[in-house]
Amino acid sequence: MPLIGTTKRPSRLRTALPTEAIEDKRLCWGALGILAYLLARQPTLITQEQELIEGSPDPPDVTHRYIEELIESGYATRRETP
Numbered sequence: 748m749p750l751i752g753t754t755k756r757p758s759r760l761r762t763a764l765p766t767e768a769i770e771d772k773r774l775c776w777g778a779l780g781i782l783a784y785l786l787a788r789q790p791t792l793i794t795q796e797q798e799l800i801e802g803s804p805d806p807p808d809v810t811h812r813y814i815e816e817l818i819e820s821g822y823a824t825r826r827e828t829p
Contacts, residue, residue, distance in 0.1 A: 762787040768822055777805060778816040785823065796825070 764783055768774060774782070781803075785794060796814060803810040817823035 771820060773820045774816055774822070775813065777809065778813040778820075778822075781810070781813050782817055782822055795828075 762783060764779065764786065768779065768782055781799060784799075788794065796811075799814060800807045800810045805813075814823065814825075818825055
């Protein structure tokens, strides 16, 4: 069976995903990717949902579904802008 490895090495500090999230069967790979993106950002930065949707290579409805997975599983929260 073929092995999969990485070819790019990060030039910045690494981002760690919680093992709990990686092993959580409720999350698909796409949701984990968005979680990694959110965790890599500065803690004080608030990300707008539309920014995630527009920046994703996936269709908007699929990206929205990933975001909903994160919220339903407790890894993200949504709050309305004032």
